[in-house]
Amino acid sequence: MKTFISKFAIAAAFALVSAPALAASGQVSLTGDVVQDKVVVDHGASRHVLVKPEKVVPGDKLVFTTHYRNDGKQSVENFVVTNPLPSGVIYSADGASGAVVSVDGGKTWGALETLKVADGKGGERAAQASDVTHVRWTVASIAPGASGAVSYRATVR
Numbered sequence: 001m002k003t004f005i006s007k008f009a010i011a012a013a014f015a016l017v018s019a020p021a022l023a024a025s026g027q028v029s030l031t032g033d034v035v036q037d038k039v040v041v042d043h044g045a046s047r048h049v050l051v052k053p054e055k056v057v058p059g060d061k062l063v064f065t066t067h068y069r070n071d072g073k074q075s076v077e078n079f080v081v082t083n084p085l086p087s088g089v090i091y092s093a094d095g096a097s098g099a100v101v102s103v104d105g106g107k108t109w110g111a112l113e114t115l116k117v118a119d120g121k122g123g124e125r126a127a128q129a130s131d132v133t134h135v136r137w138t139v140a141s142i143a144p145g146a147s148g149a150v151s152y153r154a155t156v157r
Helices: 007-014 019-024
Strands: 028-042 045-051 061-070 076-084 089-091 100-102 116-118 124-126 134-142 147-156
Touching (some): 028 076, 061 134, 134 147
Antiparallel strands (some): 028 061, 061 147, 076 134, 089 147, 100 134, 116 124
């Protein structure tokens, strides 16, 4: 029997995304979105389409996006957006341009290839995409009225 994650479980996990960053600056509003990246074959040619997920199963590809907008009258500098990964997904190492990741619940940050985790034998091993717990971006500057988005890719466990 295949397990699946409902759209409600995905939405509930994604709701956690914006809380830390929103608290950091009352003038920046955040909204989150998640879509499924599906491959469809149309007249013999395959292409990717992004659709709202109704039901996902292990192996399905998802794209999590946080949209930000500066609703204030002043620029916001070095705005940090931190997204915890839902437990039901594995981070895709190629899917978060300009981001750093954490493999320890948000205590330390860096490029995935520079991070280490316990190996269960008293030592350490190189961190893998499946070890990622959080993704973080720093937006250098958001002018008044400006908006943008950051996103990462993940695969359903």
